[in-house]
Amino acid sequence: MTNSIREIEGMEVIFIVGSNTKETHPVIANRMLKARRRGAKIIIADPRKIPMVKFCDIHLQIRPGSDIALLNSMAKVILAEGLQNDEFIGEKTEGFDAWKASIETFTPEYAEKITGVPADEIVKAARMYGSSRKAGVFYTMGITQHACGTDNVSALANLVSLTGNIGRESTGINPLRGQNNVQGASDAACLPNVYPGYQNVEDPAIRNKFEKAWGAPLSPKAGMMSTVMMNEAAAGKLKALYIMGENPIITDPNMHHTVKALENLEFLVVQDIFLTDTAKFADVVLPASCSFEKNGTFTNTERRVQRVRQAVNPPGEAREDLWIITEISKRLGLDMENSPEKIFTEYCRLWPAIAGISYARLEKRGLCWPCPAADHPGTPYLYKDGFPKGKVNFVPVSYQPPAEVCDREYPFVLTTGRNLFQYHSGSMTRRVEPIESHAGEPYVEINPFDSKNLGISSGDIIKVRSRRGEIAIKARITPRVSEGTVFIPMHYREAAANVLTIDALDPQVKIPELKVCAVALSTAGP
Amino acid sequence: MARITINGKTIEVADTATILQAAKLHKIPIPTLCHHPKLTPFGGCRLCIVEVKGMPKPVTSCTTTVGNGMEITTSSPYLQELRKTVLELILSDHPNDCMICEKAGDCTLQNLAYDYGIRENRFQGERRTYAKRDNNPFVERDLEKCILCGRCVKACDEIQGVEAIDFGYRGFNSKICTSYEQDLDCEFCGQCISVCPTGALTGKLWIRKGRKDHQEEVDTICTYCGTGCTITAHVKDNEILKITSKEQTMNEGWLCVKGRFGYRFVNSPERLTRPLIKRNGAFEEASWPEALDHVAKRLVEIKAGYGADAIGGLSSARCTNEENYAFQKLIRAGIGTNNVDHCARL
């Protein structure tokens, strides 16, 4: 997030795109409600009538995968009505004219055809967002989990640049991280192309610095992203995999493909707290500890580094993950610090943006990075003093239909996501009795109009089939989804949505298109 | 700014402050029951009454904003008598079974009864009784202990936006229920539990697990979504009894169903407790040295056979920064490849 969570209270306009905030980030939704009580307006673009819709001023119920058409069209309206921020565009951006030309065709009427949203609603939303100079954009996987995910983000960024709604308090663009330490895992460089703090592995000077610090030679070539690793494993090129606290069988698209990849490996180590579906394929399983059983830090979606403290001991012989890593490392001839605080200190030394953070400072309250010095108060919102590369680029993006579109055989769009009660692959929440008793059953959401045509009633077990697989699942009839669209939450291994999803990837960041694929529904039959 | 005098002491406060806020800021105690700093003022319990010079009757300090030159008295025999009457009235319709109440030791009503030394009660009479209606997997309700402070109603409406519950009925029979006693439509965030000043609302998960005493409180971060709410684990004998969150946290003390109730996986019997090595297609328990040696040996072999880039590491967004840092260092410096990633995109 470029803003901190607290700043949401001060926003005039909140534009939520592809984020089911009330269910996936309930406490951030609470802040949005607080802003609303103070007079903020809320715009939502989402294919479903998600719970937050109850509180919004405008709901743009777009067809899955049509975000770019909507966003480009809003930009066009803003320009047509002269609501753009000329000063910001002139001083802080590049590529405006070329981009402007690129959205020429995106009239609201044209966008209506692609998105299914009435043109005048698009105009209304554009006016609302465009006339505010204190607006925040929020998005999650509904924007990124598409084959055109990168383009989606660019389209949003263009809209933000056009209005200059960034770099000020309560004004910015805010991806909401789905898991508690996605931000931290990225910062700490569990990424194939960078060292901690987003320092490029292919830059020799940087590599030199890290080789010195770690006392070992480092590979000069960027590595593979997880989705690529799976493909390479399936192709027999990747031979060994060490998975720590992940369950790709359930969370990755196209489950059959993932199974094939893991089966193909010569050696698989899985370090986890449960014998997950992924762990079952492992050669060695290492019992780890959960966040209540160890010390350390997490970095949340607002870049706030916060202390995790041990409350209880791990069960049996299960050990802290850090101990396991350092023990393996020792056996590979690399000695590492093994206390969380000492590791953290080493980390801070190597990344200037957190050089000012220490466990002592985190005792009372977390700090948002950048925090370069011990007396620096942290940075609740980014880009106050300009952008890292000087100027932001307008990036022309054009609309492309999703990788898989509906046809006669597969007439429905399947979109996937989370619900309020379960979390991710469910390995934790599904073991919490009241949660499981309340929300323990997989379901597919179907619009009443469609269910009537298909002769399906609520509670029926039906078959959902895609080109990749088929699952049997209970039907839930609800106007939350629009006609022609169905939704399946991702949490349930017994009816795993990812049996159906497509493994088409975004060409740049290799995010799978989990939000759109084509499926067919049929009553289960005998 | 406004200059006011409280109990003879002159202070300056923002002119938007209520008398209660002003008093709190200057550590002048005023008893409250229905007030909650994060919710709109209610003015129902009447305990926070104070005398203001020139006003014909005591006023509730939680709803009265300060005015320049106000002279306020927060404690006098008259006020104490009125407050005592109000407390006696509340207690006359309360089960008074503190000895078996979950909330004992942490109960605002109990503390007030103690402060005001209420043992005898001049008011005796009918007490509300309710048949237990229980179909809620998370929230345990004991309406007989409900003092109708309205905090749960406001938390549900103002904070959560759910409006699952409201006041129902009238007079002595007023109670907190769903509108027209329809089925509950609830997000089970437990915000209502967190603001209940008595034992009327409790989490089912922590009933009879132990009261406030002898618990250790550990502040940490929720294990679920990226909001990173600060939670407090209440621990006894190596077991987490319940999760709460403090008001001063970045999440202002509010949590969601997962954060508040989703901790019970920790002591699931399905937790892995021994390293496992697969031999002939079946897992066998192993000792740590055995398992670690085996892992190291295989990695070295594969690296020797196919090169470092035939090995990859997948880390987790649920592990700490330190673990992630160490993990990528292991893969990069220990194995020698940049094949390291995590699940950011899923």
Add this chain to the structure above:
Amino acid sequence: MTKNKTVVNVCMGTGGMASGGAEVLQAFRAELEAAAFPAEVKEHCLAHRVGCRGLCAKDVLVDVLTDGSVTTYQFIKPDMVPRIVTEHIIGKTPVAEWQVGEDYENFHQKQVKIVLSDCGKIDPEDPDDYHAVGGYGTARDVLTEWLPGEVIEEIKASGLRGRGGAGFPTGLKWELGRKARGDIKYIICNADEGDPGAFMDRAVIEGNPHAVIEGMIIAAYAIGAHHGYVYIRAEYPLAVERLKLAIERARRRLFLGRNIFGTTFDFDIQVKLGAGAFVCGEETALIASIEGQRGMPRPKPPFPVNKGLWQRPTVINNVETLANVPYIMRRGYQWYASHGTERSRGTKVFALTGKIKNPGLIEVPMGITLREIIEDIGGGIEGGKKLKAVQTGGPSGGCIPANMLDINVDYESLAKVGSIVGSGGMIVLDEDNCMVNMAKYFIQFTQEESCGKCVPCRIGTKRLLEIMERITKGQGKEGDLELLDTLSNSIKVTSLCGLGQTAPNPVLSTLKYFREEFEAHVRDKKCPAKVCKDLITYSIIEGACKGCGACLRACPAGAVTGEKKKPHKIDPDICIKCGACFEACKFKSVGRD
């Protein structure tokens, strides 16, 4: 009214309707239609529906206006109509035996009608009727010739005070509303009228809804509001219907809507139905209710004039308050202020009920004595009994004992003796009324109507009620009266809204003036008025009993035994104290103790 016109006015308020007013009107219309008039006479013969003129006990009341004189008939039934038409309207000789008597004249003599001046004269459903007597013309004049500030000054000078209960100066409230900052403001007419036994506002709306609408227009203009609400209880179907009709018709004549009266001023009114909760008459609860929330009062300040409906400045006035406004504006503040007392100007409408000969709706100048109301207007106590007290202000008010009958009825004087003018309920009590029981009745009412928000009212009134119940059951204890007193005083000072703050008044004032009666209940376990069932015993006075058996036949419980011509006996264990034997005995041989 032209001289040669004949008009028949049939009382069709809720009282009139209940006694068959609609049928009477129908009969007149049919009869006039059928009568053998020359066409030019018939054209001027009209039968009208009009609102209540007060004396509902004599319904259906019918006025016949012909040849410039008015004749009023009472207790009219449809079958009496032909004779009136034949003898009076055609034959020009009134039917003397059906005419109202002297008490009807007396009932009206000391009244001064302002609010009710057109009630009972005009057809409430026809704006032209009201227009004909000057209605809406005042609003037009105000909107075209007065500045808002001048209107406020006029109302301030008239001394009009809120008739909803609290008596807050209306002009001042409007001034606060005008000064309050905000571009959107509201005017609300409070027609919730939840007092048991009160029906003043209902009668005004049923009799002349246009005066209320006109009052609202003037008020809206004065404070700068463009939206108005009338919050009226759904249990008043006739009033709701007439009000809606009146608004609809006023809209059609462009008295409401955009650019009303051809000016640049916009104003319209919406009707909101209340579910009949007493507390919803309290202004902040009323606002919550209009906002769609549960009707629960909010702490004041902030006052509605600053933060009312949807947090906007809002002026709330009672029906009667607003209905006064057009008359004040039409005839000037001096005229209005010439009625009443120094600090309580004008008139007040009361619902006179209880043990009075002529119960009904009355409008009297402020400051009139209670004696004049009871004896002259009300015709004294029914059945020759002795007056005991007069209860005013309903559940928020108190009682005035018989020995204070010369008190002036105005805000200050009543407050001084522990009662209030209130919204205008006035219940006359005689020696057969038990004051303890009456106080219990009111506290039971407020307990049931408490919104439940604050402790003193929700639990405190419950405990008060329990003590009162105990006392009326003969289980009163030493110290109960003191406890009643301290608890009542605590409830008064600590309750949030007016409901709780005034709920103990009936208890406190009866305790003040009728303490012996309480003591008799507590100490002697006796109810002097012989009302509290648990405290009375029925027995047969041996010497007096003729053995006629009337009591035996009347007793539903079989408690009376005895042979014919021999003294009977009542078994106290079986007796359910219904009093049937007492009523049945012609020889006054059943004793009640």
